[in-house]
Amino acid sequence: MMLSWLYPLEKVLHSLGMEVTNKFIVIKTQIDGKPQESDFEFKTEPFSLTVKPGSNDIIIKNLYMSIDPYQINRMKTMSSSQKASEFAVGISPGKVIDAYGVGKVIASGNPKFEKDDYVVGLISWGEYSISQGFILNKLDPMGFPLTYHVGLLGLSGLTAYSGFFEICKPKKGEKVFVSAASGSVGNLVGQYAKHFGCYVVGCAGSPNKVKLLKEKLGFDEVFNYKEETDLNSTLQRYFPNGIDIYFDNVGGEMLEAAISNMNMNGRVALCGIIAEYTNAGKRAAPDLLNVIYKRITIQGFLSGDYMSLFPEFLTTTIDHLRTGKIHVLEDVSVGLEGVPSAFVGLFRGDNVGKRIVQVSLD
Amino acid sequence: MMLSWLYPLEKVLHSLGMEVTNKFIVIKTQIDGKPQESDFEFKTEPFSLTVKPGSNDIIIKNLYMSIDPYQINRMKTMSSSQKASEFAVGISPGKVIDAYGVGKVIASGNPKFEKDDYVVGLISWGEYSISQGFILNKLDPMGFPLTYHVGLLGLSGLTAYSGFFEICKPKKGEKVFVSAASGSVGNLVGQYAKHFGCYVVGCAGSPNKVKLLKEKLGFDEVFNYKEETDLNSTLQRYFPNGIDIYFDNVGGEMLEAAISNMNMNGRVALCGIIAEYTNAGKRAAPDLLNVIYKRITIQGFLSGDYMSLFPEFLTTTIDHLRTGKIHVLEDVSVGLEGVPSAFVGLFRGDNVGKRIVQVSLD
Structure with a gap:
């Protein structure tokens, strides 16, 4: 019924x-x-x-x-x-x-x-x-x-903002390397870092991306990692005086090369490891002697831990947007x-x- | 002349x-x-x-x-x-x-x-x-x-003290793992950690060392890593609720296993990597997904950066010595x-x- x-x-x-x-x-x-x-x-x-x-x-x-x-x-x-x-x-x-x-x-x-x-x-x-x-x-x-x-104004933006400012603790003039620099987070890290006053080098996977990041987003240098055979010497070339901050979105060999090229008290923000997500055999095995002797800190983070920064992040980012400083x-x-x-x-x-x-x- | x-x-x-x-x-x-x-x-x-x-x-x-x-x-x-x-x-x-x-x-x-x-x-x-x-x-x-x-009252002591208190930032009740626990630094880290109020597990390379660390130095648990075939499950057994702090003196496979068993916001003090010193092929390749999702910090350090702590370190250690709390x-x-x-x-x-x-x- x-x-x-x-x-x-x-x-x-x-x-x-x-x-x-x-x-x-x-x-x-x-x-x-x-x-x-x-x-x-x-x-x-x-x-x-x-x-x-x-x-x-x-x-x-x-x-x-x-x-x-x-x-x-x-x-x-x-x-x-x-x-x-x-x-x-x-x-x-x-x-x-x-x-x-x-x-x-x-x-x-x-x-x-x-x-x-x-x-x-x-x-x-x-x-x-x-x-x-x-x-x-x-x-x-x-x-x-x-x-x-x-x-930009969501989790990707907060990830870039909190990772760069809270984990990397940048000082003006420091040398910053960003991998997957044309990705959702990487491109913003590079832009935040530039506006903050750092020297920024990114890597990406195509000539178009390289051009875009250099010409539109204001990265100091960008290289196409697919055209490089020895990432260690590539980074030596782009950072003759070493890397202070590495914002890592990829893991794998790039992380190894970055750690080999870091300066004393270098910081690595581990945001993503896309090179390892679908290939556990590709795990990074960085030279830990570098980590010890150069007092390097490697820190994993998720933006969810930094929700308290959201208002500050939003204010800063909207300000950059309105003054045309951020390219979306x-x-x-x-x-x-x-x-x-x-x-x-x-x-x-x-x-x-x-x-x-x-x-x-x- | x-x-x-x-x-x-x-x-x-x-x-x-x-x-x-x-x-x-x-x-x-x-x-x-x-x-x-x-x-x-x-x-x-x-x-x-x-x-x-x-x-x-x-x-x-x-x-x-x-x-x-x-x-x-x-x-x-x-x-x-x-x-x-x-x-x-x-x-x-x-x-x-x-x-x-x-x-x-x-x-x-x-x-x-x-x-x-x-x-x-x-x-x-x-x-x-x-x-x-x-x-x-x-x-x-x-x-x-x-x-x-x-x-004890020199650089080994300062390394243990500064590494444990400054790098690991312990809280009472946290679970601490120390490798090379009978070594010059490891044995002191374990003793500092115990007196501070942590749960401490060490590993060492002989039955005599294991006995000594447990019976004389007061480690909660100690295992002989040479008798273990799968370090990952060994650590799971000794830390059913995970590791909060890993004081690493060895690197290699032990570091990989420790990172797999760490808790949220875990800290790794990278003090030495004796397993890798003479064998660069043995480099640790920890699962970085753990580092990201568990927000783990891995930090290399040298005691020389903490000379300003020497007076505090000496006072604390001499106090422990005089009250019989530290076994030399x-x-x-x-x-x-x-x-x-x-x-x-x-x-x-x-x-x-x-x-x-x-x-x-x-």
């Missing part, structure tokens, strides 16, 4: 547009090597656009999705390192994949959010998200494009269908700046 | 005991692998026991010599890392080898030192030293054996002839505690 009564009601809700079909992306199995598009599939499920009475849920239409290399670590077979961080909760086959992004509230049972609010934080790789408010904030676009809040490097593609290819491409380095997928128009 | 006049004078000086033959140790060639006794030889030279008029020299009779593994790095073919530190000035074949130790002043042109003063600091691997006062201090034995000032672990042999064998033996781990050679009686 009940069921027969409920069924028509659902149909009615759906006809009123209160229920839709939500398309979302899942992994088929855990991914332990380089990701392929075929590792992903699309699923659809009925999705209610109304909030259950008494629930705290926030129903979100996803607009812009951040595509980040670190997600691959959550897709692997679980290891202790992944369990150690709330940012590295594993992604299971067949399940919704949460990710940073910007959306718009459709309905909310949570008093902090209202219909039509923009939100930024953990949404999901799909058309719609349902959130309990965990790592989710109301967003005031402040007149900037929404995409800025996915990258974005790589936006359109359509949820393109997410797997956008993600997989990160590991070929085919992005220039912050990779974002526009899932839906505002 | 002049020469024939000088010669008899030298003979007279010698007969008055103002000139002696100084026996000292040199390396035959740079040593790039494991050192052998045959890499060393003894030389003799006439040595004046008087100070040239107007000179600042201090003439020292060497009493106790510190035998330290790090010296091997100075004996290698020079690399950039070694040039980076004043403590790592290269040792050249055929030349006097400077080393930390305790001696007695025979004659001094330096107003800070007088005949019969005890001194501690850079002397040399020989019977006599001549110093210009660089890294040399007047020593008040304060009623302790002179050997204590070579190790020394490994003293007699005779300059034994220096090469004492040094070479360090790399087989055949020392228990601070290795010292008594060159001469006071």
Whole structure:
């Protein structure tokens, strides 16, 4: 009796547009090597656009999705390192994949959010998200494009800002090396470092990226690491007086070469190791004698630890933006269908700046 | 005419005991692998026991010599890392080898030192030293054996103290792992950590060392790494709740295993890497994903940077000594002839505690 009564009601809700079909992306199995598009599939499920009475849920239409290399670590077979961080909760086959992004509230049972609010934080790789408010904030676009809040004014920006200023503790005039310098974080580190008064050399993986970083972003020097055969002597050439700060996004051989070229009291901010994410055999084995004799500090960090810096970061960055000091490097593609290819491409380095997928128009 | 006049004078000086033959140790060639006794030889030279008029020299009779593994790095073919530190000035074949130790002043042109003063600091691997006062201090034995000032109350002690308190920044109750725990520095780190209120596990290379560290030095647990086949699971067993602090004296596989078992915000003080000193192929390649996700800091240091802590270190350590809280672990042999064998033996781990050679009686 009940069921027969409920069924028509659902149909009615759906006809009123209160229920839709939500398309979302899942992994088929855990991914332990380089990701392929075929590792992903699309699923659809009925999705209610109304909030259950008494629930705290926030129903979100996803607009812009951040595509980040670190997600691959959550897709692997679980290891202790992944369990150690709330940012590295594993992604299971067949399940919704949460990710940073910007959306718009459709309905909310949570008093902090209202219909039509923009939100930024953990949404999901799909058309719609349902959130309990965990790592989710109301967003005031402040007149900037929404995409800025996915990258520059979001976690990528905070990662660059907190990593450079808190972990690297720069002094004016110090010599800074940034790897993956055209990536979402690297390009900002370079720009912050330049405006702070450091000498900045970056490396990237194509002539176009090199040109862009030098000519538009103001890096002092940039080299294409794919054209170099001996990274140690490359760095000697670009840093005849040594490296004071290395902002590392790649790990592997580049980290080894950087440590061999560091100065006394050098600092390495370990932000990412994309060279090692999909190839555990490529692990960096730096010369630790250098680390001891040069009193080098190597420090891993995640931007989530520096949320208290967010207001300062935002003020500084918006100020740079308004005075035209920061060049925004974005790589936006359109359509949820393109997410797997956008993600997989990160590991070929085919992005220039912050990779974002526009899932839906505002 | 002049020469024939000088010669008899030298003979007279010698007969008055103002000139002696100084026996000292040199390396035959740079040593790039494991050192052998045959890499060393003894030389003799006439040595004046008087100070040239107007000179600042201090003439020292060497009493106790510190035998330290790090010296091997100075004996290698020079690399950039070694040039980076004043403590790592290269040792050249055929030349006097400077080393930390305790001696007695025979004659001094330096107003800070007088005949019969005890001194501690850079002397040399020989019977006599001549110093210009660089890294040399007047020593008040304060009623302790002179050997204590070579190790416990000297640079080994300061290394343990500054490394543990300044680099590791311990909190009471934290879980500390120390490698080469029966070594000159490791045994003290363990004792400082215990008295500070940490849980301390050490590793060493023989059943006797294990017994000594547990029963006499108060380590909570100690294991013989030579009996373990999988260091990663060994550390999991001894630290079911993870390692907060790793005081690393060895590098290599032990560092990799320690990093895999560290807790959030873990700290690694990189003090020495004896496993890598004589075998560059054995370089540690820790899983940097752990370093990032667990926000681990790895920091190299040398005690020379913490000379400002010396008074505090001395007060604390002497207080521990007087209340019987510190057990002094020394490994003293007699005779300059034994220096090469004492040094070479360090790399087989055949020392228990601070290795010292008594060159001469006071």
